[in-house]
Amino acid sequence: AQSVSQHNHHVILSEAASLELGCNYSYGGTVNLFWYVQYPGQHLQLLLKYFSGDPLVKGIKGFEAEFIKSKFSFNLRKPSVQWSDTAEYFCAVYYNAGNMLTFGGGTRLMVKP
């Protein structure tokens, strides 16, 4: 079955620290890749997406992600986190054989001021 793995379930950082959240997906042919964020008390929002082209994609609020096809990875990065980045982050994949997003289990990020 197609699956998405997020290695870090909980991450705690201090403000200004750099962030990298891992995401790996199982092989399934052509994929489109997404990172969603859920701030406390809010609904899921799109951070960034990769469909094709430059494997380094930039999203909102200074986030970026790199698609490495050979590693089946789509890690999320931010050079300097802020307290307002405290949220849960979900990696999601569209496999071309399906009609739905397959989500990872999520990573809870806490940024200490």
Add this chain to the structure above:
Amino acid sequence: GAGVSQTPSNKVTEKGKYVELRCDPISGHTALYWYRQSLGQGPEFLIYFQGTGAADDSGLPNDRFFAVRPEGSVSTLKIQRTERGDSAVYLCASSLRGDYNEQFFGPGTRLTVL
């Protein structure tokens, strides 16, 4: 414009009861999705509508779950004979069309089965 809305925001019911959860997608979006998110997990796909028809219902866990979208806009997820294991947040999403477009999510309905 208005985003995806879901009602109720919270629903508490007793084991064995019937519940209906409503989703109002973004106007003009032809694709509508239902997901279920259990505590500590990511959302899991339930069903996908393209227009009025269920194009993929492979995620529905059993025949107690059913969803409709009779006019191609509002959708209702129906759960019969609820069980405690059905307790979760039920998310609805819509997109302009299917085929890998960005999905916009609603706030979810938190269902608790006592």
